[in-house]
Amino acid sequence: MWHKSITDTINQAKEREMCLYGAGFWGEIAYRIFTKMGCNPVCFCDDAPEKCRQKYQDLPVYSLEEAVERYPNAVYLVCIDVEKRVGTWNRDGFTNMIRNLKKYGVYDSNSELRIPLYLYLLDLANVNDMDIVENREELICAEEIQNVVIFNHMSNSGSFYLEQLLDGHPDILTLPYSTHVFGLVYEHRLKYLEGTELLIEMGAQMFGYFHSAYGHLSCVKNNKFALIMDEKGQFMDDVLIHPDDFMRQLRIQFAGRKISLTSFGDMMKIYAAAYNNCLGRKKRDTSYWLFYHMHKTNYDVADTYEYFHKDEFSRIENLIIIREPVQQCYSYVRRMIIKGKDNIILTKDADFIHTIKCEMGLNLEKRKGIDCVKVIRFEDLKFRSEETMRSLCDWMKIPYSDILSSTTTNGYEVYFPVFTADGVKYITGNDTTTVGEKNFSEALTVWDEARLNMIYSKFKKAYGYENDVPEFTEFDEAALEQILQKDFKFASIAQEVLDEYGRPEDKYDINEFIKKMYAEYMRGYKEETEYYDYIRPVADEG
Incomplete structure (x- = not known):
């Protein structure tokens, strides 16, 4: 649930009182923020028995149950140490505290306020000094921004x-x-x-x-x-x-x-x-x-x-921006799933599945009435950077x-x-060390590579990527079923991670799900499909 604003929370707290749930580091931060904003909490509450009936920031600390008895109408804010990290940001503590507030009937949207977002108020010299007006003549003004590029990947x-x-x-x-x-x-x-x-x-x-x-x-x-x-x-x-x-x-x-x-x-x-x-x-x-x-x-x-x-x-x-799709598949699985296995979400609507859809080129198929789309190849930026950037500038009608x-x-x-055989080293974006990786065995079998090149063949052809295998439209239905029969290694790797780190309600057969996506895409593909054009390095134009 979205809270309206910290200002609204303060106004409500002045009428209803405020209790800070969590007598720790973030409780202290919350206390300092709200007192600076002219709002004085009445107490802390905490689930740790040893903290209760003590003083913290000169305020009493109660159990949540006792705080609710004393202040049943107060605004209750969750103040938890979001520094704790188990793979992804550990939200279990926050979720449990929200659940407790609901149990005692004192939860509302204010309870969801994220204290760290307002840390900057403690860094401001004067939080109320919002009425300064200066000469705008020498400054960039919003109304001078007349064009926009919406950039995705x-x-x-x-x-x-x-x-x-x-x-x-x-x-x-x-x-x-x-x-x-x-x-x-x-x-x-x-x-x-x-x-x-x-x-x-x-x-x-x-x-x-x-x-x-x-x-x-x-x-x-x-x-x-x-x-x-x-x-x-x-x-x-x-x-x-x-x-x-x-x-x-x-x-x-x-x-x-x-x-x-x-x-x-x-x-x-x-x-x-x-x-x-x-x-x-x-x-x-x-x-x-x-x-x-x-x-x-x-x-x-x-x-x-x-x-x-x-x-x-x-x-x-x-x-x-796009990348050769088999390379993209390998790079994603290696970086996000193998190396980041405790920090990845693998549900059916998560980034992993959306990435696979991108590798099929689904989001690049031309839409009727929508012409304001260009594509740029990662490889062109890396290996022919100046020519590609000149072409990009020409498209935007700005000087190089x-x-x-x-x-x-x-x-x-x-x-x-970047992770290398010799350990971690630090490179600039122009470095090409990791771009031309061709050994995909950590995430793909040789048969996986061949199959993906078939499945991604239309995407590769549209964007000038070399391909030495037949396009999937050259096969009949029985052959396509045979191509998809064996499990994909990268999907099996993802399955192991999901089984170990995923929630029970998020479990599903990743190989079957992905193979079904591939099958539906290939069966439904229309030869008249057109793709959005890509920005070619200047020497290639014409």
Whole structure:
């Protein structure tokens, strides 16, 4: 359940009282945030008997049962140490505490408030100083962003690489690592707010972008820029901005207008302008592009105009980065399932299944009436970077810049870890060490490779990938059944991980599910199917 805002929670707490559930680190943080905001909790409650009837932050600590007896109408907030990590973020404790609140009848949407998002309020010099208005003449303004690229992928491969190549182009504004979460928060919260209440919640969505006194916490440091490292593998604090600067720049974007959002596009323009002003980007006499890294696997381009309205932009374009699909399958399984086995969700609607759909090219089949889509190949960016980036600039109708030859975030060259036979080493995005891997035996048998090349043959043909096996349309029904008879090694690996780490209700036969997907795709394929065009390196055009 979505809470409305921290401002609304505070207003309710002033009428009903507030109890902080969890007398630990995050309970202290919550206490400091709310007292700074002028709201004084009446007590802590905790499930640990040894903490009860003690004092914490000069407040009494009760059991949940006793707290409810004393304050049955209070706002109860879950304050748990989200630092604990077992593979994925450990939500079991949070879930159990929510269940307890429901059991005692004191749960409401306020209980779901995520304390870490509001850490930045403790870093602000003055949380109430939201009325600063400065001269906008030298600053980038939201209304100057007239074009947008919605950028998605077939599961990570190359997505951050391209974002880092584009970093710093004078005609392009980004909010790095923004993802589709901004869309969810807009729909469920931000579009309903106005005034200072809206500004505070917009600031909360910048969790991970700010310098913070709590930057040592992994939930802060790893929230956005976990892989922004220098050549020694050390996190680079220089890519962060100061929350006071951002909140001032955010307020400036609303100068002369009501502090409210008219659309998701309006919101992303404001975020991009405010953020890039914090970076000291120089204002240009141009119409800027917003490069929105939505970061969705198997994105449906039919949803484009639900996010961005035609009357808000001169151009609205989709860009999807792809990779040779058998290589993509191997890389995904090795990185996400084999090495990340305790941090992967393998349900039927999870990223793993969406990735397989992308490998069949389903999201790249042309849709009637939707022409604003281009594809870019990861391999072209790696091996023919300048020619490909020149072609991309031609498509966007912006000048090529030499800055597009390096991988940076906010102007700082970025390195990231790769696992090699000699251990972990740190490389830039332009390194090609891991791109040309041809030994897939860790995740695929030779027969798996051959079958996948058949199944993915239409995708490979459409996007210029070499293929030395027949296309699946050359086989009859009986032959296709024979091709799919044997289990896939990569699916069996996924099955082992699901059986060990998955919840009982999420268990299913992965091989059978995937083979059924493949069979339905091949049986239903129409030869007249067309695919969206891809951006070719300039030397290949024509």
